[in-house]
Amino acid sequence: MTATGAARAGSRRDPDRRRALLEAADRVIQREGPEASMAAIAAEARISKPILYRHFGDKSGLYQALAERHTRRLVEGIRAEFSGAGSARARVRATIDTYLALISADLNLYRFLMHRASAEDAATHSVMSTMSRGVSRELAEVMIAENERADRTRAFVWGHAVVGMVQSAGDWWLDHAGEVPREAVVDALADLILAGLPAASPDPVEVFRE
Template sequence: MLQREPAAPTPSSAPGQAVDAAGAGPAIGEQPDGATIDGRSARWETHREERRRALIKAARRAIHRLGPDASMEDIATTAGTSKSVFYRYFGDKSGLRQAVGAVVIKQMQDTLAAARQKATQPREGVTAMVAAYLEMAQTSPNVYFFATIPADGEGRPSGELSGFFDSVTAMITEPLRHLLGDPESTLLGYWPTAAIGLVRTTGELWLQAPVDTAKPDSAAMAQQISAWLFDGVGQVLSASPTTSTTAEG
């Protein structure tokens, strides 16, 4: 059953109080004393923000069930409201994607930062952050892909996602300064950025892979990605029985 959107607080004005152009009641900051914020306006803004947060939460649950390609109408129906309500609060599907992305990305940033803080060595920190990233994405691949589908259609991260990977690049860069020798070296800018590409691409392939006995769990996948980043593929190949037999033959 669809929920009706709560009505806005009824506007009114008392003598001497200014009313804004939209007729929403006394304009903020225009009371006779010039200092008091209108209480009705403040309550309405609080209501709108609370309603917006509730809609984002409901949208995440709906997307988790429906998949990242769900339409606004299906998302609204599953969330128990109408499509017009989502358009009123978010403008369009891109606006909803940005709103969901902002919440998801903030949670991931906080989790990755906490994982890094617990580590004592650069490699340990990177491995912990990769593991945290994979674990969070795995809790709902549908929501992850909905929030991270590039808006420009060209495969580049945008909006909240772009800022997220920028912040993760910075988190990876700092503990690696002493490993690269010269803190001012231009090489410092290459490795972390390339590492982000490897982590994201590998992680998303891992998320989409079917679950079977051959699929590693998040911890094992994080260890493998970290090995590729720090040791390169050469050591992985040299440890392979097939490669060793071929080299000896």
């Protein structure tokens, strides 16, 4: 059995211990930021670094576990908004606002996963990319479901473009949050999305149901 396989087997035997270690990692990253060390995480959990790695296989395994833990929360938070009831503008605004609220609430964790862990570890980068693609795909499916004449290819292009745009704008806003209100970013992005998508459509039918 590989080290990663052994770690997964161990986590199945003791999920509470694995969760406690991830919570220790969360605390250190929230306190120290993207530069948080594995040694500091092990010290927070009151174990040695080799034992920490043993639970996850290696550093990559710990990074992936953290990525999966937090992307799941993020996806669940925004999925409910853009798949819910209400006008197009209300849903778009709520989805963007929820995303910005979540990443700013756990700013150090977000930067750790998006910048440090994703840069250091290809598997973690894949987890984060899979999350973005999944949200993009769901957004496209919402557009298709609400417009029976929607062009599927365009819907998927738009879905990925919108998610990429919101992520990029969100990264910018995190660096300017003290001077730019979140509501201003939400309104600007909602205006761009709701004006841009119908204008780009070859069909006059609205992209989203109002």
